[in-house]
Amino acid sequence: KAGVTQTPRYLIKTRGQQVTLSCSPISGHRSVSWYQQTPGQGLQFLFEYFSETQRNKGNFPGRFSGRQFSNSRSEMNVSTLELGDSALYLCASSFGWGNSVRTEAFFGQGTRLTVV
Amino acid sequence: EDQVTQSPEALRLQEGESSSLNCSYTVSGLRGLFWYRQDPGKGPEFLFTLYSAGEEKEKERLKATLTKKESFLHITAPKPEDSATYLCAVLHQGGSEKLVFGKGTKLTVNP
Numbered sequence: 001k002a003g004v005t006q007t008p009r010y011l012i013k014t015r016g017q018q019v020t021l022s023c024s025p026i027s028g029h030r031s032v033s034w035y036q037q038t039p040g041q042g043l044q045f046l047f048e049y050f051s052e053t054q055r056n057k058g059n060f061p062g063r064f065s066g067r068q069f070s071n072s073r074s075e076m077n078v079s080t081l082e083l084g085d086s087a088l089y090l091c092a093s094s095f096g097w098g099n100s101v102r103t104e105a106f107f108g109q110g111t112r113l114t115v116v
Numbered sequence: 117e118d119q120v121t122q123s124p125e126a127l128r129l130q131e132g133e134s135s136s137l138n139c140s141y142t143v144s145g146l147r148g149l150f151w152y153r154q155d156p157g158k159g160p161e162f163l164f165t166l167y168s169a170g171e172e173k174e175k176e177r178l179k180a181t182l183t184k185k186e187s188f189l190h191i192t193a194p195k196p197e198d199s200a201t202y203l204c205a206v207l208h209q210g211g212s213e214k215l216v217f218g219k220g221t222k223l224t225v226n227p
Contacts, residue, residue, distance in 0.1 A: 055211060112157070
């Protein structure tokens with residue numbers, strides 16, 4: 001059974017540029033969540049998509065955006081990159097069927113973004 | 117607002133020396149408490165989900181327990197390959213799958 005796949009694994013970008021990261025969830029999972037991980041802040045929630053709709057959003061500026069496609073694959077975009085955006089970006093997939101269903105969330109290996 | 121606090125921040129053990137990691141939480145209606153293991157530069161690896169107070173789950177040398185305010189990850193006779201950062205996260209009642217994470221406990225097991 002394939003796990004969560006994130007591409008690319010590593011990226012180096014210059015301040016002011018934009019970047020798009022991709023996440024393919026486990027087959028059958030409809031929820032994809034994105035997290036930013038930094039040494040100082042730990043894992044922080046960016047947003048969650050379920051059936052192509054954003055269901056929740058964290059406290060990040062509007063430069064961070066995302067979308068989900070009909071096959072549940074998701075992309076996140078960061079525009080006008082800043083040095084502070086350097087981090088490990090992780091996506092997690094789950095069934096996402098709500099309170100009535102016990103759930104498990106599985107993470108990809110992440111995309112290491114370095115902004116110079 | 118949901119909060120998760122893990123202690124200690126770092127823990128050094130000798131191989132075979134058992135110990136416990138703590139995760140205390142405040143959440144408005146717990147739907148699940150998750151434990152993950154993370155190796156440097158990699159994504160978190162799922163270990164357990166606990167759903168209600170009194171629940172316990174085991175996997176090899178790891179055992180997770182849950183009360184109404186905290187969870188413990190017990191490590192029995194650890195080996196050097198158990199060295200990693202262990203993360204705890206909570207999921208609250210509601211329609212979203214948003215996880216709130218603690219800062220983690222970095223475990224080092226010396227041979």
